[in-house]
Amino acid sequence: MRTERLATDPASISRAAALLRAGGLVAFPTETVYGLGARADDGTAAARIFEAKGRPSGNPLIVHVPDAAAAQALVETWPPVADRLAAAFWPGPLTMIFARRADRIADVVTACGPTVAVRVPAHPVARALLQAVALPIAAPSANRSTEISPTTAEHVWKALAGRIDALLDSGPCERGIESTILDVTTSPPTLLRPGSIPAHAIAAIVPLRDRSGAIVAPHLRASAPGSHARHYAPRTRVLLTHPEQVRATVDALVAQGLRTATLEHGRTTEAGAHAELLPSDPVAYGAELYAALHRLQDSACDVLVIADVPEEPGWEAIRDRLRRASAPSDENP
Structure with a gap:
């Protein structure tokens, strides 16, 4: 497969959006790391993410949307606490887990589970792409499964060139550490993955339950994206x-x-x-x-x-x- 390396001008954004709408794989920058995107409403397209990354099928994906209204359209229940969290941290590196609407997101994206992980990225290129494609985009980190996350386009190219359709090159990511993941189906919300937004900043907004720390076996559905015991690891x-x-x-x-x-x-x-x-x-x-x-x-x-x-x-x-x-x-x- 030939991988297109695109700039981030309007024509390149339009090209990347067209590839995504057609079921392609596009790597794009966020404020945390580069993500590997595919249509979240298309099981065939989303399954290509797992193939390209070598990712276990039981590891669900984060769905990216342009705003809170788009997030609400994907979920069965939107608890009041989500409004406070979205107002404080979206756009930004916070992922929230909700009970999902089965008719909006492909089963492969959620590992056939009842919940969906959603975030609204802050990076201007990611936001422009989401606005242009006008679809929810599933996007884990754009690397091979369990290996070091990519914070530059060169990292993505080294790992995935020839496996994906396109890469939007926007230089280094600002934060480098992935989003914080909260399960808002529990009361109070449960911290499932520490991330760019520290726990104490979230606890200042809403009550927060500590994560259990339990290790999820690779062949089972993980409680959250990127929660397996070995992850973000060099080959060394x-x-x-x-x-x-x-x-x-x-x-x-x-x-x-x-x-x-x-x-x-x-x-x-x-x-x-x-x-x-x-x-x-x-x-x-x-x-x-x-x-x-x-x-x-x-x-x-x-x-x-x-x-x-x-x-x-x-x-x-x-x-x-x-x-x-x-x-x-x-x-x-």
């Missing part, structure tokens, strides 16, 4: 360690003849032949994380040593991604 083996133990860990690995790379934050480092140093602020760290992981994965090292991050508010989404990136690969083959 990952070791998560205390910041003060990075040097010793690297030395021990080198003594075994292993090539190492390191990812640290907040201070100068000389650990390893390939090293990335990220900011000590969680928002800035999150914006740079996936791009750093892509660079380190491409360094052809045997082991990636990552310094763990603080157990403090604002870091929960980062901790979640690092723990799943370092989970044993046999948990989600």
